Amino acid sequence: MVVLALNATEFIGRFHPILVHLPIGILILAVLFIALSLKEQFSYLKDAIGITLFLGMLSAIASCISGYLLSQSESYDPGLIFKHQWFAIALAASSIVLYVLHLMQKRLTWTAGLMAILLLITGHLGGSITHGSDFLFKESSAKNSKVKNENKPIANIQDGAAYATLIQPIFESKCIACHGLEKQKAKLRLDGPASILKGGEGGAAIVAGQAEQSALMKRILLAKDNKEHMPPAEKPQLTKEEIDIVEWWINGGASFDRKVSDIQQTDKIKRVFKSLSTDHSNDEVSLVDVPEASVSKASESAIQKLRERGITVVPVAQNSNYLLVNYVAIEAFTAKDLKLLQAINDQLIWLKLPNIALTDESIDELNQLTNLTRLYVQKTNLTDQGIAKLAKLSNLQYLNLSGTKATAKGVASISGLKNLRHLYLYQTAITDDELKKIRLELPKTNVDGGGYQVPKIEWDTAVSRAPIIK
């Protein structure tokens, strides 16, 4: 359909984005030649001015024609088009004048300067039409698009107006680049309630209450390789969640002022909202595992001493000086083995001391490990006394106390660890009631008491057999 409807003028018009680069390049070159040839040492460039001007003039005229055809077949911001068109015509005219002056062997400098200025203005206006008038000065586009493409968590989804909190951001990030104030493809604008209701060339964009009848929804749902699909295949697409939200909003009456909670919600949309909401009390927060501050390289001899004891020491990444240390393979551990860590105080961030003869006293050796973010002391003889000493490790994000002698008292003594996000208390004497209390005290921490079971069900022991055929 689309291909057939594409007539010759439209087709030529679409060459405009390619053609415009020719006069820009060639005419700049001509101005450069004119300026340089004033100098004695570049006087030979005079011979090239004629042909450069001639080609520049031809390409400027061709660009004007193709540009005019393009503006007829697509909808852009009429104000910008008007300016761009007349500056371009002035530019083409000035290039003709310049060529004629050249043929008459007259002085070119002033006219060339004027043309250069026209060239800059026309080019900038053209750029504004395709990339948006704020393109030059807005924040870096990578940064911008990242924020837009991610599903930004929204606090209290239910209390906001459906259009303002959910729909408008989607249209802004995915639609209005072509259906907004500046570009209005198919005469459709999605940048405000009135224009959304007005629809475009093909009539109404949305039918309130009937998503499946709405042209907007139909085009979003079409297969990506379909020519009618929106947004166009090469542009950022709506995510599955965004599609669900738009569908839900249209089905709910496409209201511009109703609150989210006032519109009927299916299970599906509830799940989408849940994934968008900021209420993930147990989720990983934006704490980084590896500190951003850089650190000097740990002494090679200190690392060697640890390794000789069968202790694994390894940088957390190839370009990092921060270290992971694991005592899992050590033979005959003594408290002395922890002293070895003092030489790598600054670098050590992840320390694994599982299943070794750790005592409350030996924890003193860890006092200086202030950069430590992950500490594994599971299956050790640690009691509340030793655990209380961990309160000094203020950067701890992960603490594994499972299989220790920890009690609620010991855990209370480390409640000041404000960065703690994961606390494991499996196989400790802590009761379920105490766990509930701990969770209240440490609202940001994922407190795992373990003790999970896989219940026995009848299905487990049943055996499926082939039916007996008589």
Place this chain on the structure above:
Amino acid sequence: MRDDNQTRRLIKEAEQAMLQQYTRRHFLKDGAMGFGALALGSLLGNCWGNSGSKKLFDAANPLAARPPMFPGKAKSVIYLHMAGAPSQLELFSYKPELAKLDGLDCPPSLLEGKKFAFIRGVPKMLGPQAVFKQRGESGLWLSDNLPHLATVADDIAMLNAVTTEQFNHAPAQLLMHTGSARLGRPSIGSWVTYGMGTENNNLPGFVVLTSGGNNPDAGKSVWGSGFLPSVYQGVQCRSEGDPVLFIKDPKGMDRDLRKASIDAINKVNQEQYSEYNDPETLSRIAQYEMAYKMQISVPDVMNINDEPQYIHEMYGTQPGKTSFANNVLLARKLVEKGVRFVQLFDWGWDTHGDSAGNAVDIGLINKCRKVDRPITALLLDLKQRGLLDETLVVWGTEFGRTPMQENREGKKMPFKGRDHHAAAFNMWMAGGGIKGGTSYGVTDEIGYNIVSGKTEAYDIQATILNQLGFDHEKLTYESQGRNFRLTDLSGKVIKDILA
């Protein structure tokens, strides 16, 4: 006098043996080409960025822990492979439209130009032979054949549109694990241990456990090291009897004598190495030393008798037997001990419908009973031990099964079964920095083809490496004159399922 002569003769022989190694060819090759290559190498050094492959391999200590390229979320991997290809249409892929087509002739449009392993002529469509429900807050569709897994659905990231090019077991398994359907490439566990070694040098870095009565069809190549040094191949352990064959010292040999004999062998190997400089010799020395240590450490870690009763009940394990459940519990123990990559294969999922045991409504369900509980227990147990965040669990297989009922040689089969289907099937991941409760990819209404979110073996491999802290395009090894990588020339990290 005579002794003297003999000695002199021996020395002369030794000298000649040495000289034979330095022939004219060697001189020209080492000299001319060597210097030429040196010059070229320094000229082009910066163009061929990936000269790092040699640096990774420390022949004297090949399994020492090495830093990943960037701090990865996962420290270890447990890869559960259901060999034989379970039917996605009875487990994960909810296709109500297929039920409506049950018993109808397969439309020719689905058959044109297609090749099947066994289907001939026009097969009948076969509706789903299981009841599906949405599970957890995420609303993941899971069938009643996995009632326990359904309770942890929110921890799983489901890949709905996995696809492969291979519809025979062996090449499809090779593709999934080595990135090539042909023999000779290193397996993913080998790449991982090559890349980051292991944190416990008393145990192998890459352990393989099999169950279900058979090894996978692709044989041991599927955990082989290919062109990587052989120290990186998977070490197959058994959950019944001695965990590794011949791990006990023979009668009359005590531990000191064993140590002395290994030291002597290593000394000879060391001399061999100083003469030939073959890194494989150093690997061999390291392997002898590890074998000596493993004689103590492996029987210890491979013993599930000391696990408490409630853990046995949770996993459904029976000590002393070979079972998938035992292997899953062992996998947890190994990961707890710092083993980097644990690969499980469970054989017997090839549900063609040629027998009751191979029927999607009979044998498949019995198979599910053997894996559903231990896999669920594994996820919960890792979670309570604080290990799920850093242990990537992958559930996979080599391909899927057709929405048509198999009609081997054009005849009706005695039971309901499905043929091999390469175009679309399911896999899932959990833990290790994967976002639970997500799903990725969509297949058509009958699960025949992929609609979006196409996921190839390479993408899964790239994602596993990414979670461990590796850029799959940069973890390379030079072989036969070029740098190879696990994902060959493809692979993209499945970002949609990352936390």
